[in-house]
Amino acid sequence: MLALRLVRGGSPLTLLRRLLVACATAVVAFLLLAALSHALAHPQDSGTSLVRLVWCSVPLAAAVQFAAAVARTEPGSRSRSALDVAGVGPARIHLLAALSTVMSALLGSGIALVVYLHLRGQLAALPFDGAAVGLLAAEQPLPVAATLVLLGLPPLVAGGAAALATRPRMTPAVAAAPGGGSVTASAGAGGADGGTEALTPAGAAADRDGPAFRTVHGPLPATATLPWGTALIAAGLAMETYASRSPKPLPLSSVLSNSAPGVLGGWMLTAVGLVLAGPGLTQLCGRLLAVGRPGAVRLLSGRVLQREAGRLGRPLGVLCAVAAGALAAGELYARTPEDGARLLGPLTILGTALVVFCVTASALTAAAESRAFRSSANAALVRLGAPRRVLRGAVALRLCVLAVVLGSLTWAVGQLAALPLMS
Structure with a gap:
């Protein structure tokens, strides 16, 4: 429910990006269904149908990359104060981003199914009804299981990519402190430059007269x-x-x-x-x-x-x-x-x-x-x-x-x- 409210309450630019994600996944789902139609129309030519299905992975990868890039720009992934008040910590930010992406992609899959059925001539009384009967093998019945699997693939992959793109990253770095001790620096992804955000002592023999910690600046090369x-x-x-x-x-x-x-x-x-x-x-x-x-x-x-x-x-x-x-x-x-x-x-x-x-x-x-x-x-x-x-x-x-x-x-x-x- 919180993910749905975040989707509804976004700024116009955020909503436009989510709509573009839905459109991209709709095109990918339509291409997958078109590959299924070719397999149904040419059961004897399974090799060509398999090549068509494998080539659909290229637009799928492009759409997934775009969905992950949009997920990183979500308002909740940068300003977390309101989400902290609501009880959502940094560990659940990537889950919210994944759910928002899955909902946008599910909308795209639904649009693809409607357009696909319409072009096959199965949704009458609409313009361009049955315009691609031969291309989409309208004479062959659709297998329900295969159709659901192909329609569910883009949302699942896009949601997983969004979760990976927004997950909290902790990169340990050890620097020597005065007096022979050492400190451990944890670089998080929330900073502007991916630099040091938190420092904890790694040894108890730190020099009490000198600084207890030494900051490690800069991201990994x-x-x-x-x-x-x-x-x-x-x-x-x-x-x-x-x-x-x-x-x-x-x-x-x-x-x-x-x-x-x-x-x-x-x-x-x-x-x-x-x-x-x-x-x-x-x-x-x-x-x-x-x-x-x-x-x-x-x-x-x-x-x-x-x-x-x-x-x-x-x-x-x-x-x-x-x-x-x-x-x-x-x-x-x-x-x-x-x-x-x-x-x-x-x-x-x-x-x-x-x-x-x-x-x-x-x-x-x-x-x-x-x-x-x-x-x-x-x-x-x-x-x-x-x-x-x-x-x-x-x-x-x-x-x-x-x-x-x-x-x-x-x-x-x-x-x-x-x-x-x-x-």
């Missing part, structure tokens, strides 16, 4: 996953190059229809590598901006990118992976347009549009979350007399540096991913 991401990108490109050795070039339809699993696996490894490398690349951009003797604009831009690398890097990495895949697919489609035209059905266009929308919206949501966490610091800078043009210049500089660095990497990976298939 976001560059920790950069070597792994780089290794996965290189391994994915090498795997694709090795698997694409054939007497003639591979068309796009062969790659996407699982006729060349090694190539598709290389693309997946490369995409995962870009996602893992996103936070580290964002932090490196911040370090490059702050190198040497920077001015106020460069210093502010670099420090913000380093501090927000963990929050911004992962959605930007996903966006780069999708853009690189789209660039490689576009290169292959331009070489053989007659082969790629067979893949551009209405369901393919719908799924592609959903993926592009979700990854873009996730990056924008992460940027809005980062801006909300920096609002107090920006207000303090304005009170100290910092011109607003400095803040605007820092934002513009960050956007330009990220666009140049990540855009160049995306273009290079997309070209390298398409090159072995075109030779």
Whole structure:
């Protein structure tokens, strides 16, 4: 009941985000039901139906990532005073976020079912009734169990992702105190920079004359996953190059229809590598901006990118992976347009549009979350007399540096991913 009241009592922007989550899950549920329709209409071609169902995991993952990003911007996950009064501690915040996300996703699944039945011609007296009878296999009866499982999958996965995204995180860090003792620092996710929030003594031999605790500043380095991401990108490109050795070039339809699993696996490894490398690349951009003797604009831009690398890097990495895949697919489609035209059905266009929308919206949501966490610091800078043009210049500089660095990497990976298939 509390989760329902939080859903109803949100601000217009919060309600809009939840509505977008419902729309995204509605499209995913509709694609899953369309894959079920193909399996019902072609029982002898189970392999193609399985490939269609597996490809639905891509828009499902994009919608789940967007739902998790929206859950992190919930008002209850940042301002907990009212929830503490109501008896809801930090350990139950992620449960409320999961329930709110599940309710939004259930609304989307219900909308998908209504639209699906309407296009199959089972809801009469409405416009466009039965407009997709052949595409959705209207002559075949729907299995109730399979339909309920497919409709319940997006809400369950989205709710679990929201719970993981908003769970309280305690990262222990040990620092030496004067006199031979040590202290343990617990860094929580509720702080603006993920830094130290609480300190407890880890030894009883602390120096009584000196400070009892030493504060550990700063989050864990976001560059920790950069070597792994780089290794996965290189391994994915090498795997694709090795698997694409054939007497003639591979068309796009062969790659996407699982006729060349090694190539598709290389693309997946490369995409995962870009996602893992996103936070580290964002932090490196911040370090490059702050190198040497920077001015106020460069210093502010670099420090913000380093501090927000963990929050911004992962959605930007996903966006780069999708853009690189789209660039490689576009290169292959331009070489053989007659082969790629067979893949551009209405369901393919719908799924592609959903993926592009979700990854873009996730990056924008992460940027809005980062801006909300920096609002107090920006207000303090304005009170100290910092011109607003400095803040605007820092934002513009960050956007330009990220666009140049990540855009160049995306273009290079997309070209390298398409090159072995075109030779």
